[in-house]
Structure formats: C-alpha cells, structure tokens
Amino acid sequence: MRPVVLLKLGGSLITEKDRPDTARPELIARLAGEIARAWPGMKGGLVLGHGSGSFGHAAARALGLYGAGSSDAGRRPPEAVALGAPRVQARAAALHSIVMAALQGAELPVFSVSPGSASIAAATRIGFFHDEPFALALSRSLLPVTYGDVVLDRERGAVIFSTETVLVELAGALLRRGWPVARAIWLGETDGIYDADGRTVSRLSPSDAYELQKAVGGSAATDVTGGMAHRLDAVLSLARLGIRSWIGDGRPADSLFKALVEKQVGGTVVTADA
Numbered sequence: 001m002r003p004v005v006l007l008k009l010g011g012s013l014i015t016e017k018d019r020p021d022t023a024r025p026e027l028i029a030r031l032a033g034e035i036a037r038a039w040p041g042m043k044g045g046l047v048l049g050h051g052s053g054s055f056g057h058a059a060a061r062a063l064g065l066y067g068a069g070s071s072d073a074g075r076r077p078p079e080a081v082a083l084g085a086p087r088v089q090a091r092a093a094a095l096h097s098i099v100m101a102a103l104q105g106a107e108l109p110v111f112s113v114s115p116g117s118a119s120i121a122a123a124t125r126i127g128f129f130h131d132e133p134f135a136l137a138l139s140r141s142l143l144p145v146t147y148g149d150v151v152l153d154r155e156r157g158a159v160i161f162s163t164e165t166v167l168v169e170l171a172g173a174l175l176r177r178g179w180p181v182a183r184a185i186w187l188g189e190t191d192g193i194y195d196a197d198g199r200t201v202s203r204l205s206p207s208d209a210y211e212l213q214k215a216v217g218g219s220a221a222t223d224v225t226g227g228m229a230h231r232l233d234a235v236l237s238l239a240r241l242g243i244r245s246w247i248g249d250g251r252p253a254d255s256l257f258k259a260l261v262e263k264q265v266g267g268t269v270v271t272a273d274a
Helices: 025-042 053-063 078-105 132-139 163-176 210-215 227-240 255-260
Strands: 004-009 046-050 110-112 119-122 125-129 143-147 149-153 157-161 181-188 244-249 268-270
Touching (some): 004 025, 004 163, 004 255, 025 046, 046 078, 046 163, 078 143, 078 149, 119 157, 132 143, 132 163, 163 227, 181 227, 181 255, 227 244, 227 268, 244 255
Parallel strands (some): 004 046, 046 143, 110 143, 119 149
Antiparallel strands (some): 119 125, 149 157, 244 268
C-alpha cells in the first residue's frame, strides 16, 4: 500500500468567495497542471478534496444548511432543510465539475467520490462513512477527488460535510485498513495559520494549540463550515492520528507542486503526536 497524501484546495482559493457561483478557472487549471507534474513521483498515493467556495456556501446559508456538528445545524425543521438540499447539492456539484474538467484536461486519472452518496449523518454528526470507493481507487493508482457536499441526516434533514470532515474521516478509515497516511496539505489564501497579531505560526503541535484556537477566526466570506478555525480542528485531529499537515498559500505559482514534492517554504507545519 502506497503512503497516501491528502490534499485540500480551499474554496476561497478556487472561487471568488464573495461573488456567488464564480470560479477561478485559470488558477484551477494551473493547480491541476502542478498536480500533473508531481503525479509521476507520487506513485498514485494522493486523495484530492476541494471546498465549495462561492458555489455551495452561499446557497447553503440561504437555505439554512450548516456544517456537521455546527450549533446552527438542524435549527430549521428537517423537512424544510431536506427540501433545500438538492439546490445546494447542485451548486457544489457544479464547481466539482469545473475542477474535474481541469484535472482531466491535465490528463490525471481522476475518480470522483461524492460524500452525499458515500455518507449519512445522524443528528448532524457522521453516522456512516463508506471509504471503500477511495480505497479501491487508490489500489488501482487512480486519483480520488471529493469535495464539500450535502449529506442527508437521519434526524435533522440534511447537513454539510465539509472537505475537512471528509478527509479526517477518510484518514481514520484508511489507517484502520492498515493503509499509511503520510501527510496532509491544505491550500488557501493565507500563508498558514496566523496568531492574534496576524503573524504566521511556522510550527504548531497539538500540545500548544489551545491558545491558537482562541485566536483563529472563521472565514472572511460566507462559510457555513467554520473557515480557518474548522481547518485547525481538522489538522489537530489528523495530528492525533499521527499525521502531519502543512497549511499554506496556494496562489503563488508552483506552491502546490513544491508542497507535493516536499519543497514548500513558509506556511504552518502542524506536527503529529508522537
């Protein structure tokens, strides 16, 4: 089993997050090209997830859908939330199609996995997660691609499973299969995690994260899953599983390629628990 790298392309990176339904196609194409350059050396051990940005988040907020575990999730009647779910699902899928087209244009062997078809929520938490499509794709040297999506909830109608939620759950599932997960890369529009004074924290471990969690805020634009604070929770969850992360800015040319070949600079390294 090849060690797996988890990669998230943030919604704020690949879309204009303050302009509904506005992708950044040139940047997406550039990122796809950088993955393609790194792909031969990765021997197929990559899972890619991307955020929904201005496609999914704005629609979700308007219709009362929130991220799994959010205090806002499930505050509307389940029937009303479920009726809004198809519209949010359609917007998330529209961006996913743009990302998939760019990856296919870069001649990558991508395989799409929709969280809405592979997961069920229960009282806004994960009730069921089917990881086998990811594992089978990886075993065939394919590149599984997933994204933040609407998931039906047994009790609350529907919730949003963020890409962070999906990747953390997937990491645990792969480890239980005996499949090594080497590291995670998180690309957005910030040079890592900032402290209360706006400075990048170059290195972070679970033992000293408490103060940072108080300082980190949410997203500057509409985000129903919690923004950077949610990402910090995700990387700390991975750290407790023994998986290190790097959080960085995906806007500069070659930033993703350098991260994939472990030559990145700047950003925040989140070390794994021993």
